[in-house]
Amino acid sequence: MTETALSRTSLGGLWVTAALSLAPLALAQPRWIAFLSATLLALYALLWLYRLPLPSRRLVNALALAGSLAIFFEYRTLFGLRAGLALLCLFLPAQLFVTRRRREGLTVILLSWFLILARFIDDQTPTAAALAFFAALVSLATLSRCLAPALELRAHARALALLCAQSAPLFLVLFLFMPRVPGPLWGLPQDARKGVSGLAEEMTPGSLAELALSEAVAFRVRFAQTPPRHALYFRGPVLERFDGRTWRMAPARERPAPPLIASSPDLIDYEITLEPHRQRWLLPLDWPLEIPPDAHMRHDFHVEAKQAVLALRRDRFRSASTPPFVEEATEVLQENLRLPLGSNPRTQALAASWRPLPPAQRVEAALDHFRRGGFVYTLRPPPLGEHSVDEFLFETRRGFCEHFAAAFVVLMRAADVPARVVTGYQGGSHNPIDDTWVVRQADAHAWAEVWIAGAGWRRVDPTALAAPQRLEADLVAALPVGDPVPLFARAGFDWLRTLRFHWWALQNGWNQWVLGYTADRQRQMLARFGLQEGDWRHLVWFLGIGAALALSLLAWTASSRKPRLDxxxxxxxxxxxxxxxxxxxxxxxxxxxxxxxxxxxxxxxxxxxxxxxxxxxxxxxxxxxxxxxxxxxxxxxxxxxx
Amino acid sequence: MPFRLFSETAKRWRAWLLARRPRGHPARIAAREVYILPTGAGVAAALALAAMWVASINYGLALGHALTYFLVAVGVVSLFQTQRSLVDLEIAARPAQPVFAGEPLVFLLSVRELRGRARFALRIRGDGLPPINCALSAWGETTLRLSTPTTHRGWLEMPPLVIETEWPFGFARAWTYVALPVRGLVYPKPAENPPPAPRLPGRETGVARGEEDFAGLSDHRPGEPLPRVAWKASARLEEGLLAKRFAGGESQILWLDWQALPSALDKETRLAWLARWALDAERARLAWGLVLPTIRLAPGSGPEHLAHTLSALALYD
Structure with missing residues (x-):
């Protein structure tokens, strides 16, 4: 039967399967690849519609080879993830042209499965899932179609629906109880990180402003008791090294003594569901006290997981609203005073004049400069040259939060006060539908921390002086009229915003129950059923016995039932x-x-x-x-x- | 020769399976008689799913896990469907109408569905014969023609049937063997150009009268030549066909005698000549008798007598 030629409708089904699995992925590829895929699909559709003969196998192979070469020149490799996906986007439509028998039809179906899966690397939203599910169903129906080409489509649909209903329990058991292996199994290809926007390990003027228009969700937070909005500083990478233009993280150090909580602080308990950002850091609220077991806290209170966050992860944290008292190593303080020689001379001169004052007043003096200098908070700051801080402080006076934070830290260091830049997120949108806070990339923020001897690190947010609304309301309120504003944030779009809250609530549920079901979550759930946490051997026994029981039940019912008669x-x-x-x-x-x-x-x-x-x-x-x-x-x- | 060894094992294996075949006629296929093995496509799909599972782990794709497990679940359940596609089918065969050696012997198979489930993409083939595709609706029944080539005269048992399916996805093939105690008779192939039938002394032979005497109508039997069918009369019936019966030619008697044939002829050639003469005599509306070393048929004519004669020739040994 493998040898018999496929019927016309089976070939049509294969085309639909290929198109459905290809469309979402091809659109995310470089334009010429998307164009090539679409052209091949359209060409095949034309041949099919007008019953024209397919091109010779040799021609198709030559075309596929040429396409592979082009992809090689685009990516300089054929083995990376992105290059591999591009190859799949080319091979699937090409395979259609050499498909005449069932064996080749099967190749189309299996390639389609890979493409459907590959789409999830970049997109795991409910919409993507629905599309993928539909494509998978069509692929299965097409497989049946290849076997029974004479059968009515409705009969195919009915048979498939019955089969899906019968396999639903097995699917649930596999999804819930099949031991989840925590990934990755081998090093992720470097290019897997492409295409995810978010904070970075370094900061240059303008790098955060790029994020400010991104509506992508960074993470979601659920508080036991919500602190005031202006206290919502989610701590990301702490940048201590400055080369005159770029801020970078310093290597982690040992802390001389564990942090002490000076006064009995207000404790904040919360849970963060973090979207995969392919970096290691977590984003707890300032100041983190209790962190997940697989994470550690650096000397600068920056929390890192052991492995890059590749899947949605949900963690519980406890933070204190007042900064803990710490002793800081001299090397750290030295590091936080260092400035490149000869950079930003005007700023250094200004700060040097404050040195006679006590440290706390030097901080006040710098803030005063921001308060009175007529600074404007804007998403479109003018480009800055070599002495970026000088130009910002004395000439352009227009900047985004990273300009303010960087300038302030340079001022402090020049005035002999240890200071550093902290990046992270500030604020967020409260969703009244499910009482969660949604923090988007647009909430990315940078602020400063200064070291006051005897008191420890203190947070200072110079942006707040130029644009106090940034903390209390949101980005839009803080922007001058005329700046570009994200569509959903515009005034007059209230109904859209309500709709959006509902959509967010739906996505949050999806995240919690589908995407967030990881190895950890599975263990927690099994613990609730009385299975010891982490004991996967129990799970294997459980699965084995369950499978044996199910199989014998099936065999028994199959053999013992008398044939019914009408x-x-x-x-x-x-x-x-x-x-x-x-x-x-x-x-x-x-x-x-x-x-x-x-x-x-x-x-x-x-x-x-x-x-x-x-x-x-x-x-x-x-x-x-x-x-x-x-x-x-x-x-x-x-x-x-x- | 390893191949011979292999085919020897395969033969023994099949003999063992055939011994466990559904018994009785009609044969109903039970679950324990259905065998199932993955196909190449099934193995390929399993490998692909394993790769998808690994990719899901590596990239931390919750939905990748969901997709993989969904396809795995559907695939595993589909194996049960493949097997159940054959269970509770009932197969009966009608003895084949006799044919001459060299013509195909046709067994009419009737396949019934006894479970109230539609069955798709079934294939039925006799051992070594091309497969017949069929499908059945719930409680449905279908009739198939199993055409078997013939070479020798004598009884031909219906070859054991292989009933198989790969429904729904082609990931596995389920099959079962059914051997039904049904056979068909193969007449010796009539000689092409034998000499004319010898006239026996003391017997009267004659030529057929030009006119046929119409003697009446009776039920048409499958295998009777179509020109005999009384179409107009049949049209008035609700089912079945009527055939015309003729009388005449009884007065002249031709004796077909084994002993009278040239002694140089071997057995099969003698039978072939006798078969040809019997056919010619029937066509010429003559009456004839048959004398074999073991059997003697009284003179007669008509299709029934012809059938008796040819059967005797087919079974002579």
């Missing part, structure tokens, strides 16, 4: 039993009417009765007789005594 057949058999007692039985190949004729010869006085029963039965089984005929048959059979 009612007409049951009556006919009863009739045959009566005749059999008198020694007349149909031959295995004898139909009801032929048998009736023979029986009528033997009981001529009952001939009419026998023929009537046979006719009713044949009509019910093979003809169009309905319920009344069944009743008539019942009466006729019960009243028949040979």
């Amino acid at each position: 009612p007409a057949q049951r009556l006919w058999r009863a009739f045959l039993r009566r005749l059999a007692r008198k020694g007349e039985a149909p031959a295995p190949w004898e139909g009801p009417l032929a048998f009736a004729k023979r029986a009528a010869l033997r009981w001529p006085e009952k001939a009419a009765e026998i023929e009537r029963i046979a006719r009713l039965y044949a009509g019910l089984r093979y003809g169009k007789l309905g319920e009344e005929a069944l009743e008539a048959l019942r009466r006729a059979v019960l009243g028949f005594h040979p």
